[in-house]
Amino acid sequence: MEPTSLRNSAPPGRRLAFFTYLTIVILSAMAAAVPSAVQYGPKFLTLPFTFWLMLALACAADFRPFNATGPRQSVAVFPSICFAFAALLMWGLPAAVLIQTCATSVFAWRTRHSAWRGLFNISQYTLALTFAFGVLSLGPKIPLRDGTIDRHQVVLILLACAGWFATSHVLVATAVWLRFGGTWRQSLTTAIGSEGLAAFALLLLGPFLVAAAQVSGWLIPLIVAPLYAVYRVAGLSEDHERLSLLDPLTGLANRKALFTAVEDAITELRELPFDSQDRRLALVVLDLDRFKQVNDALGHAVGDRLLIEVGRRLATCVPADALVARLGGDEFAVLAPRITAQDTARDLARTVAKALADPVRLDGMPLDVASSIGIAVYPEHGDDFTTLLRHADVAMYDAKTRGDTIAVYKPESDHNSPARLGLLGDLRRSLETPGFGEVALYYQPQVDMGTGEVVGVEALLRWRHPVRGLVSPEELIKVAEHSGVMRLLTCRVIDEALAQLARWAEGGMRLRAAINVSVRDLHTTELVDYLAGRLAEYNVSADQIQLEITEGALMADPRRVLTTLQRLDRLGVALSLDDFGTGYSSLQHLRRLPLSEVKIDRSFVLGMSTDEDDASIVRSIIELAGALGLRVVAEGVEDERTWRWLVAHGCHVAQGWFYARPMPADELPRWLAKYRPPMLLRAVPNHPEAAS
Ligand code: C2E
Numbered sequence: 001m002e003p004t005s006l007r008n009s010a011p012p013g014r015r016l017a018f019f020t021y022l023t024i025v026i027l028s029a030m031a032a033a034v035p036s037a038v039q040y041g042p043k044f045l046t047l048p049f050t051f052w053l054m055l056a057l058a059c060a061a062d063f064r065p066f067n068a069t070g071p072r073q074s075v076a077v078f079p080s081i082c083f084a085f086a087a088l089l090m091w092g093l094p095a096a097v098l099i100q101t102c103a104t105s106v107f108a109w110r111t112r113h114s115a116w117r118g119l120f121n122i123s124q125y126t127l128a129l130t131f132a133f134g135v136l137s138l139g140p141k142i143p144l145r146d147g148t149i150d151r152h153q154v155v156l157i158l159l160a161c162a163g164w165f166a167t168s169h170v171l172v173a174t175a176v177w178l179r180f181g182g183t184w185r186q187s188l189t190t191a192i193g194s195e196g197l198a199a200f201a202l203l204l205l206g207p208f209l210v211a212a213a214q215v216s217g218w219l220i221p222l223i224v225a226p227l228y229a230v231y232r233v234a235g236l237s238e239d240h241e242r243l244s245l246l247d248p249l250t251g252l253a254n255r256k257a258l259f260t261a262v263e264d265a266i267t268e269l270r271e272l273p274f275d276s277q278d279r280r281l282a283l284v285v286l287d288l289d290r291f292k293q294v295n296d297a298l299g300h301a302v303g304d305r306l307l308i309e310v311g312r313r314l315a316t317c318v319p320a321d322a323l324v325a326r327l328g329g330d331e332f333a334v335l336a337p338r339i340t341a342q343d344t345a346r347d348l349a350r351t352v353a354k355a356l357a358d359p360v361r362l363d364g365m366p367l368d369v370a371s372s373i374g375i376a377v378y379p380e381h382g383d384d385f386t387t388l389l390r391h392a393d394v395a396m397y398d399a400k401t402r403g404d405t406i407a408v409y410k411p412e413s414d415h416n417s418p419a420r421l422g423l424l425g426d427l428r429r430s431l432e433t434p435g436f437g438e439v440a441l442y443y444q445p446q447v448d449m450g451t452g453e454v455v456g457v458e459a460l461l462r463w464r465h466p467v468r469g470l471v472s473p474e475e476l477i478k479v480a481e482h483s484g485v486m487r488l489l490t491c492r493v494i495d496e497a498l499a500q501l502a503r504w505a506e507g508g509m510r511l512r513a514a515i516n517v518s519v520r521d522l523h524t525t526e527l528v529d530y531l532a533g534r535l536a537e538y539n540v541s542a543d544q545i546q547l548e549i550t551e552g553a554l555m556a557d558p559r560r561v562l563t564t565l566q567r568l569d570r571l572g573v574a575l576s577l578d579d580f581g582t583g584y585s586s587l588q589h590l591r592r593l594p595l596s597e598v599k600i601d602r603s604f605v606l607g608m609s610t611d612e613d614d615a616s617i618v619r620s621i622i623e624l625a626g627a628l629g630l631r632v633v634a635e636g637v638e639d640e641r642t643w644r645w646l647v648a649h650g651c652h653v654a655q656g657w658f659y660a661r662p663m664p665a666d667e668l669p670r671w672l673a674k675y676r677p678p679m680l681l682r683a684v685p686n687h688p689e690a691a692s
C-alpha cells in the first residue's frame with residue numbers, strides 16, 4: 001500500500017516542477033470548461049431526469065471505484081467515465097464535465113485525496129472530455145439529442161474515445177513521471193494496455209447508454225451489471241498482477257518484482273548527470289545460516305513462521321526507499337536504489353545483520369537466524385539485474401566460506417568468469433577424454449615423528465593443461481568446486497589413489513593414503529558408496545584411506561555433512577581436518593565430529609622458526625589435539641630446525657620438503673628404498689598410538 005506520506009505529497013526535489021505542471025493542467029482545464037459552462041448557464045436546470053439519474057449513478061459508481069494500487073492511482077478505471085461520455089454525446093461538454101466533476105469529487109472525498117489531487121483528476125478528465133468533444137464536433141448533429149447515430153458518427157465516437165484516452169493517459173503519465181521520477185517514456189508505457197482496454201470498455205458503454213435513454217430512462221440503471229463486470233475483471237487482473245509480484249508467504253516483493261525494480265532503478269540512474277553523487281545502487285543478498293536445520297528439526301510450519309519474522313525484521317530495518325524481496329527458500333534481497341558509495345551498502349548490510357542478530361522466539365523457543373550477506377553494486381559489479389544478483393550471490397558464498405557475515409563482490413571470488421569457465425570445460429574434457437591434458441596424482445610421504453617411519457602418503461592432484469601447463473591444484477579446486485566437475489574429479493582421484501595402493505601392495509608395500517576431498521563432495525552420501533565400491537574392487541582396506549577436509553569449508557556448515565562423516569566413520573575411513581588454524585572450529589564440533597586427525601596449516605609451520613606467534617599457534621594446536629585425543633600432523637616442514645622443534649613439542653606426524661616433495665607414484669618406491677629416518681628420535685608425548 002502506498003504510504004500516506006507519499007500519497008498526498010511529492011518528494012522535495014521534485015515539488016517545483018510537479019506543482020507547476022499541476023497548476024498548468026488545472027488552469028488549462030478551467031480555460032476549456034468555464035466559458036462553455038457559463039454559456040450553458042440556465043440550460044443545466046432544463047436537463048432531463050435521465051441526466052440527473054446518470055449523475056447519481058456516476059457518483060454512486062465512483063464511491064467505490066476500482067482502486068488500482070501503485071503510484072498510478074489515477075488510472076482510468078472509473079465507472080463514472082461511461083456516464084460522462086454518454087452525457088457528452090447527448091448534452092454536450094458542460095453536462096459531461098458536471099457529471100465527471102461530481103463523481104471525481106465524491107471519489108476524492110472518500111479516499112481523502114488532497115485538494116490538489118482531486119483538482120488534478122477533475123482537470124485531466126475535463127481536458128480529456130474537451131478533446132473528445134472537439135473530435136465529435138468534427139461531425140454534424142452533436143449533441144445527439146434525437147438519439148440517432150449513423151456510421152460516420154460511430155467512427156467519430158471511436159476517434160473521440162481514442163482522443164479521450166490519449167489525453168488522460170499523457171496527462172497522468174506526465175504527473176507520475178514528475179512526481180516519482182524514472183523516464184517519461186517508461187511512465188507512459190506502464191500499464192498502457194490494461195488501462196487502455198478498461199477505458200475503451202467503459203467509454204464505449206456511452207453510446208449504448210444514449211441508445212437506451214432514447215427508449216426509456218429506466219433502462220439506464222441496468223448498465224450497472226456490465227459496469228460491475230468491467231469493474232470485477234479490472235480488479236481481478238490487477239489482483240493477479242499484484243499477486244504475481246508478491247511472495248505469498250511473507251508478503252514481500254518476489255524475484256520478479258525485484259527484477260523490475262532493479263532494472264527501473266538502473267534506467268533511472270543512467271539518466272542522472274555524471275557528476276551526480278548517488279549514481280549507484282546496491283543489491284544485498286542474504287541467506288540464513290541454519291534455516292535447513294530449523295526446517296528439518298522443527299518442521300516446515302515453524303520454518304515458515306521464522307521466514308515471516310525475518311521478512312518483517314528486514315522490512316522494518318531498511319530505509320524507506322529500499323525494497324525487500326524474498327528470492328525463494330531462505331534467500332532474501334534488499335535493493336538500495338540510490339547510494340553514494342560502497343560503504344553505504346556495507347552500512348545497510350550491517351543494519352540487516354544487526355536486525356537478524358537477536359534470536360527469533362517461536363513458541364517460547366529462541367532460534368538463532370544468523371545470516372551471510374553478499375553485496376553487489378551498480379555500476380562496478382554489473383549493469384543489469386542478472387549480473388548483479390549473480391555477483392551478490394558469489395559475494396554471499398564468499399562470506400560463508402570465510403566465516404564472515406558480510407562480503408562485497410570481488411571478481412577473484414567469482415567462479416564463473418569466462419577464463420574460469422574455459423578452464424572448467426577443459427578439466428571436464430580431460431577427465432572424460434583420456435589424452436586431453438593429464439590429470440595425475442603426486443604422493444608426498446608422511447613421517448611418524450616418534451619412530452621416523454613413513455606412515456603414509458598424501459595424494460596431491462596435478463593437472464597439466466594442454467596450453468597453460470601445470471595448473472595449481474588450489475586454482476583447479478576453486479574452479480571445480482562450484483560445479484558438477486568436482487564430483488568427477490574426486491571420483492577420479494579416489495579411483496587413481498586406490499588403484500595405486502593396490503599396485504604398491506602387489507609390490508609388497510602397504511601404505512596409507514590421505515586423499516583430499518571438497519566439502520561439497522560430502523553434501524550427499526554418494527561419495528561413501530563410491531568409496532566403498534572402489535575399496536572392494538581394489539581389495540584395499542578402509543584403514544588404508546584417510547580423507548582430508550579443509551577446516552574452513554567443513555566448519556562453515558558442519559551439520560550439513562554430518563551424516564556423510566558418520567557413514568565414512570562406520571566404513572572405517574579416518575577423517576582429517578586439513579589446514580587447521582585457518583578456519584573457525586568450535587571446540588564442540590571438534591569433539592562431536594568423527595575426526596581422527598588435525599593437520600596444522602603449513603602457513604604456521606613455515607613461519608614458526610621466524611615468527612613467535614606462529615610458534616605459539618602450533619604449540620597450542622598440538623596441545624589442543626592432544627587434549628581431544630586427535631593425532632596432529634604438521635605439513636610444510638621444510639627444515640631441520642622446524643622438525644626438531646616439532647619433535648620436542650610432541651607433534652605426531654610431519655610432512656614436508658624436509659623429507660620429500662610430492663612425487664609421481666613410480667618414484668616413491670625408489671625414494672622409500674633410499675629413505676633414512678632423521679637422527680633425533682625421541683618418545684613423543686601425547687601420541688595416541690603410544691597411549692594405547
Ligand atoms: P593441502 O591438502 O594442505 O596439501 C598440502 C600442500 O602443501 C600441497 O600443495 C603440498 O605440495 C604443499 N607442501 C607440502 N610440503 C610442503 C613444504 O614443505 N613447503 C611448502 N611450501 N609446501 C609444501 P599442493 O599440492 O599445491 O596442493 C594444494 C592444495 O590443493 C592442497 O592443500 C589441497 O587443499 C588441494 N588439493 C590437492 N589435491 C587435491 C585433490 O585431489 N582434491 C582436492 N579436493 N583438493 C586437493
Ligand code: MG
Nearest residue numbers: 458516548578
Ligand atoms: Mg591435504
Ligand code: MG
Nearest residue numbers: 578579601635
Ligand atoms: Mg593442508
